[in-house]
Amino acid sequence: MNSVVHFEMPAKDTKRMSDFYSRTFGWQTQQLGAEMGNYVLATTAESDEQGRPKHGGAINGGFYQRTDDPVSHAPSVVIAVENITDHMKEVTNAGGKIIGEPMQIPGVGMYVSFFDTEGNRVSMLQPSGMN
Numbered sequence: 001m002n003s004v005v006h007f008e009m010p011a012k013d014t015k016r017m018s019d020f021y022s023r024t025f026g027w028q029t030q031q032l033g034a035e036m037g038n039y040v041l042a043t044t045a046e047s048d049e050q051g052r053p054k055h056g057g058a059i060n061g062g063f064y065q066r067t068d069d070p071v072s073h074a075p076s077v078v079i080a081v082e083n084i085t086d087h088m089k090e091v092t093n094a095g096g097k098i099i100g101e102p103m104q105i106p107g108v109g110m111y112v113s114f115f116d117t118e119g120n121r122v123s124m125l126q127p128s129g130m131n
Helices: 014-025 084-093
Strands: 004-011 028-031 040-043 060-065 076-080 097-105 109-115 121-127
Touching (some): 004 014, 004 121, 014 028, 014 040, 014 060, 084 097, 084 109, 084 121
Parallel strands (some): 004 060, 076 121
Antiparallel strands (some): 004 076, 040 060, 097 109, 109 121
C-alpha cells in the first residue's frame, strides 16, 4: 500500500497563509527560495532529521503559489511510491492522466502530478534513495 506522505495547499499570499497556520495551529513554516519555486514547507508534527513525522498517521506539507491556472486552486495530496515510472503507467492504465514530466526535487526525490479519474490533481513522490 502506498501512503499519503505530504499535502499541498495553494496560497495567494504565502506569508499570510504561513502566519495563519502558525498562529492558529502551531505549525512551523519554512520559506524556500526561488530555485524551489518559493515553496513553503509546513511542519505539522514532530519530525525526524529527514523531515518525516516521528509518529504514524501524521504528515507534513507545504504551500505553493496559486496561479491563474484552475489546476492550482485546490489542495492536493502526495503519495509515496517505490518506482515513479511504473506508477505513472499504472495511473494511465487506470484512467488517470499524468501532468507534465517527473521532476527531481533536490534532497527529496522524483515528483510528478496527475489527474485521477474524477479530475482531482494528486501527486506522486519517489523519495530519494528508492529505485
